[in-house]
Amino acid sequence: MAAFLAMGGYAVFVWPAYIISVLVLLAAIVVSLQGRARARRSVRRLEEDSGETGENQT
Amino acid sequence: MTGFTALLVRDMRLAFRAGGGASLAAAFFALVSALVPFGVGTDLVLLGRIAGGILWVSAALAALLSLDRLFQADFEDGTLDVLALSPLNLERAATAKILAHWLTTGLPLVVLSPVLGLLLNLPPPGYGALIASLIIGTPALSGVGAIGAALTLSIRRGGLILALIVLPLITPALIFGAGAVMDAIDGSGRGAFLFLAAFSVAAAALSPFAAAAAVRLNLGG
Amino acid sequence: MITFLANPKRFLDFSSAVAPWICGLAFLLLAAGFYWALFDTPPDYQQGESVKIMFVHVPAAYMGIMIYGLMAGASLVGLVFRHPLADVAAKSAAPLGAAFTALALLTGSLWGRPMWGTYWQWGDARLVSELILLFIYLGYIALWNAIDDPVRAAKAAAILSLVGAADVPVIHFSVDWWNTLHQPASIIRPGGPTIDKSFLWPLFTMMLGYTVLFVWLWLVRMQTEIFERRARSLMMARGA
Numbered sequence: 337m338a339a340f341l342a343m344g345g346y347a348v349f350v351w352p353a354y355i356i357s358v359l360v361l362l363a364a365i366v367v368s369l370q371g372r373a374r375a376r377r378s379v380r381r382l383e384e385d386s387g388e389t390g391e392n393q394t
Numbered sequence: 395m396t397g398f399t400a401l402l403v404r405d406m407r408l409a410f411r412a413g414g415g416a417s418l419a420a421a422f423f424a425l426v427s428a429l430v431p432f433g434v435g436t437d438l439v440l441l442g443r444i445a446g447g448i449l450w451v452s453a454a455l456a457a458l459l460s461l462d463r464l465f466q467a468d469f470e471d472g473t474l475d476v477l478a479l480s481p482l483n484l485e486r487a488a489t490a491k492i493l494a495h496w497l498t499t500g501l502p503l504v505v506l507s508p509v510l511g512l513l514l515n516l517p518p519p520g521y522g523a524l525i526a527s528l529i530i531g532t533p534a535l536s537g538v539g540a541i542g543a544a545l546t547l548s549i550r551r552g553g554l555i556l557a558l559i560v561l562p563l564i565t566p567a568l569i570f571g572a573g574a575v576m577d578a579i580d581g582s583g584r585g586a587f588l589f590l591a592a593f594s595v596a597a598a599a600l601s602p603f604a605a606a607a608a609v610r611l612n613l614g615g
Numbered sequence: 616m617i618t619f620l621a622n623p624k625r626f627l628d629f630s631s632a633v634a635p636w637i638c639g640l641a642f643l644l645l646a647a648g649f650y651w652a653l654f655d656t657p658p659d660y661q662q663g664e665s666v667k668i669m670f671v672h673v674p675a676a677y678m679g680i681m682i683y684g685l686m687a688g689a690s691l692v693g694l695v696f697r698h699p700l701a702d703v704a705a706k707s708a709a710p711l712g713a714a715f716t717a718l719a720l721l722t723g724s725l726w727g728r729p730m731w732g733t734y735w736q737w738g739d740a741r742l743v744s745e746l747i748l749l750f751i752y753l754g755y756i757a758l759w760n761a762i763d764d765p766v767r768a769a770k771a772a773a774i775l776s777l778v779g780a781a782d783v784p785v786i787h788f789s790v791d792w793w794n795t796l797h798q799p800a801s802i803i804r805p806g807g808p809t810i811d812k813s814f815l816w817p818l819f820t821m822m823l824g825y826t827v828l829f830v831w832l833w834l835v836r837m838q839t840e841i842f843e844r845r846a847r848s849l850m851m852a853r854g855a
Contacts, residue, residue: 349728349729386852
């Protein structure tokens, strides 16, 4: 186990590389999903609003 | 006087006026080149080794300076709309403007460069290569720069974005140009001039089309 | 298929149906790839265990370049064929391409450090070209954001991406040429006949995983862009 973590002496390079990779991929996923959720919400809100306005006008 | 020549002469005249691009670019070129020793120290040998690179980087930055108004001024006062409708098509108009920019910005840099080379202790074999590389390479700067200018003409303070867009694209000119100077000093022949010329010719031939397309998208509006 | 998807609503329906599967596949491939790369690959006789960085560097670098190609292709389709969603596709892909390129630079730097002794080596032509590619991505994204009119922004960005696409091979060539002045220090040699077969399959899995992940996120971002456009037009209709 210790040998695995040590990565033959290269641990200080290998592990940051993998951790950074995972972090960047996760960040891309989170940012993209959040952005979509926000956009969906604002469309829904605007559609409801214009729906109400339409009803009032009739 | 054909429309092309008329546009060319007019742009050149505007550039040489106070506040035009010509003197500004030349002064900036000299200033930046002169600043470098303050940053890297007085070691003449070191300066001599990096002189070609310094001058090429300064030249690229200086060429950028006058670019943001290349199309913007004419866009704002409606001249571009007139040009688009005139028998002189936008591609030829772009070529005229690029040529004018080169003649008023690029060439003064070429003239100034040996003097600045002296300041930076450029070794004697480098001078010919410096002048030749700038003559061959600065048209590429004007051409690619014009594409950036056309793309950014509707942006307030577009100069910064213009620089961000254009500088990566002209890396080959910088690499081959400075490389040519270095090769002349080292005595090695790696074909720098050939590649630089190829890049410049391609840029000069293709950039008017890209620039015109970019102008058109802003006019269509 | 492409003309079928030209209608935004149809695209949203299609992508919503397909996205969960693509997401699932991506996670499967990445889980398998990471596990394989970390636990089941031998050390390189020259680079030792640091060769494991290859499994996160090469896919990222590959994505950086492939996404730019997709961006340029989408831009071309938008300019020439006026496909309504082409510029949405290009705009959505760009930040992902920039992220992968930045990741490639970070991991490449870590990979090279044990070999070069420095965190950056100008002598590695591939890495230097990727650095310039990152700047090109940033300029592209900046241009999209700087132009107010979305139609103009789309066309301007499209032209820029095509100019960039033509220039990137030239840039790579010039950086390669530039390196002949220095000692060729390209230790990073992930591809070609020198690669050990035991590295090949984990590498492919990772590359496929990264690709599928990108496709999923690309769909998500395109959906976002379509929603945002709908929101904008709803707001403008209100104003009227």
